[in-house]
Amino acid sequence: MSLSSYKEIIFAMLRTGILGYGGGPSVIPLIQHEAVVKYKWIKEEEFGEILALANALPGPIATKMAAYLGYHKKGTIGAIIAVLAHILPTNIAIIALLGTLYSLKDSLIVAGMVAAVRPVVAVMLGLMAYEFFAKAWKGLGKLLGLGFGLLAFLLLSVVELHPAIVIILFLAYGTSHFAVANKMERRRQQKEHEHERGLPL
Template identity: 45%
Template sequence: MKHFHIFWSFFKVGVLGYGGGPSSIPLVHKEVVDHYKWMDDDEFSDILAIGNTLPGPIATKMAGYIGYRLAGWLGAINAVLSTIVPSIIAMIILLVSLSTFSELPWVIGMTHAIVPVVGVMLAILTWDFVKKGTKDLGWKFNWALIVGSTVLLQLLNIHPAIIILVLLIVAFSTTPKQEGKD
């Protein structure tokens, strides 16, 4: 039954994750944390943070890890396939019929209407991360990171990978070393 639940959860994410990875993250959160309670908010946040540091689509990375954590390699394969199969089928169908329907008003309207919905979903998830960061780091340091990252990304146009790499190096170099007990 666990494999069915893994499949069904990530299949829904694959079907409903209109717009790619960023719109899929709140859907994965809803299934994994709220519905099935396979992990808590803190663990989900950690997985998302680590997943964002790695190359590739975030939805498949998260599906692979969560599936593996729940049911080993078969769970990982199940979760990844159930995430990508809806996209593969939809791409084939949409590419075949794109020229026929792309100019219809309802298709254009649907495409424009979904953007604000995805924006709200991302804003809610972002606010949850801000709250978690404030709890973990304190509000001054958390907001300094938010403002600093915004300046580096938007005003100075520094690539996000460079910022992530620098923050990882700082985090690893400032983490207290664990001393072995004899």
């Protein structure tokens, strides 16, 4: 049993839990950095798939991501450790500092700190969105990438569908699309193989 893997999980989730100001969306780029860039537990494509599934499931997205990564590394125990490392420090800090925070809620200094952090969170989310869009552009092509982006925007902003419904719809399409594509590819390979067998030696 490798203790270093548990240490990596604990330190990674501690950082995401403590530095993830603003809730789930702001934590996602931090989790991405820890899991994909720093420790290389998973690839970027897999992170995108996990993020989509986590969005479709009920509950806070950050804890779902932490649980998956912990389970991915060390099974059930890893999932428990990851979730606890992610949520306990901030919970303990909030409970300990609740009175102080309440007394400072109208402070101009605190308001300034909050205002200063918001652009950083916005840029982090923007960078992650750009990376995902670039991969979609490469994987789907220009027309499909732009089309799906526009469709998602319309469904979320104009039709105002719940994000989970939009994600499920796109997952359903992706499943059927790649199933058909794989089936066609297998048929093509089979025809090529039969053609090669039919050629004279």
